Amino acid sequence: MLRLSIVLTGEASASTMWDNQAWSYLPSDREGAMPPFLAQDFIHTVQPGAKILIMLRDPVERLYSDYLYFKIANKSAEDFHQKVVDSVYLFQSCLSEGSLRSCVYDTSLSNSMPVRLHLGMYIIFFLDWLTVFNREQILVLRLEDYAANLEVTIKKVFDFLSVGPLSQQGEAALTRRPLSNTRRTADRNLGPMLPATRDFLREFHKPFNHKLASVLDNKAFLWSNT
Template sequence: MDYRHGLQNAPFEKLDHCKNKAPSDRWMNASGVPESRRSQHLTSGPWSLTSVWKIKILSFFFALMVTVLIMASYILARDQKGLFLTPSPYHLSVTSHSASLPLNLSSMGDYSALRDLVRRIVAKVDFLGRRVPDLGEVREKEPSIFSAIPRKFLPYLKNPCWYERFFGNITANPYRKNLYTLYSKRFQAIYNHLHRAFPAHLHQRAGRQYRLRCLPFFYIIGQPKCGTTDLYDRLRLHPEVHFTTMKEPHWWTRKRFEVEPPFLVQDFIHALQPDAKIIVMLRDPVESRLYSDYLYFGMTNKTVEDFHERVSESLHIFDGCLAERSIRSCVYNTTLYNLMPVRLQVGLYVLYLCDWLSVFSRDQILILRLEDHAANRKITMRRVFEFLQLGPLTLQKEADITKSPASNTRRPANRNLGPMLPITREILQRFYKPFSQRLAQVLKDPNFLWM
């Protein structure tokens, strides 16, 4: 047999002959070719199918290994959470600007470049109002919400509540599909307790079982690191206030609906609860909120220089977005929100607040400053209790609420970092100034200038 021919060229009888022939003393490979002649077969004639498949398999694994290495190097080189292998729509503009930034933070060139960048951003800012969707559009957008919640509530309760007929098995766990049970052992224990107490809370009427369902009486909508956790912890000490199991259940959330308005969370809340009360807590966006946000969340190797670089990169990203989109589109854009090294847009309070004021009246929204709350908690909490029309407290109970230690404060290790660089502070003050000025005008209160 001429082993220089590949298997594809060999006659069938020769293939049968090779398969049926008794093997020699030397080991033979799967194709019936003696191993001693294998090198001759590979070099002097066409390759066999087995050899071709081996080459293909080796090539596949080599390509896979190269791809994995490229992905790993890309991921390690990036410092952006949640954006692996996802090109940013603003990447080109960010790269071109960042490459020109001097590394010397104290240089006048760095200050001048950032000042020009902020001037360019501020020139693009407008405070145009949005088109508020009518009730029919809101209902059509999320019909499942309005089919589950009635239009009329029980008249004798402060909260919007109603009875919902219960058709399930009374012994079954109604919370078995609640994903918060996977969050921690603490929540598992809470929902296990709710499960055990569930049958006792069912109401019997005419042989049927009903479950009491309620929406919140008020909402706390302050921004991150603005004191909302402390306000929450003090409010829950009032005997007339009962909170949900989760501090932030995220049932109403901007991620539930459009990234770009026309539909916002407040449109749906107002459609269901036109008389709802809203509490807002704000703080200085420069000195307190943004820097505290940077120090609080889990980043390693925090330095004032690193904070400056993150602010600089975020400004370039925001400028790149404004080159293509409106200010409100950039503020509500989830991709941009995840891309920012520091969350500059969270401190643009007036944009969010005006959207809430587009559907709720001013007397339905209580707006507080964290600086005032920290200076005199008793006055702040009395304003909150009066706004919510809560009953009077004993002096001892009021002392328990107002004198307890502040919640969610800065960690000792982060306090040692010291203040931000002067150049960073000045750039941020220039960036936030027009937004704070507009906020003070809307609220008719110069204290929101934070000067």
């Protein structure tokens, strides 16, 4: 008897959800135009039945981790604080002249901000994905839940992909794999961000998190307990 094997092919770039800057290189007769199409439009054209996995981290902690990972020298909690303040000022200046979505996708603005503040405004990107894919095709997870209970998260993913339960041997192999992109020792020695920075960022991200939690109908995405 011939047995058919189902092969799932995935792509796992961390930037797929938000990286749409290529659109800015296309000809446009409008200053400050927003993207006419996004990465998900291309994905949907090639694979309309794709299932999308999105894993999100508390945007406040994500930004500090991003700063530590990509900045090479002269890092400090104080330097991060100043860069956050400067970035929020630039973003709010953009909002005084344009829409929220146009500012999030503004390539010139993102290049001028000292930290990548806009990447934590998940709701803007998520709503754009929903214009292309059905809600049932997208599973949104939290990195905090993945870190706290890998087995439960893996089960959710396998159920979502309809590939059946993972064997005990397969589960053990996954849970034994070393973590990727762990924080470097020198960065860990810098300690956490300043309390004032955390409070400032929490206040900035609050409306975006509230909208995201509402759309997902899940208060965990408020990140109020992290």
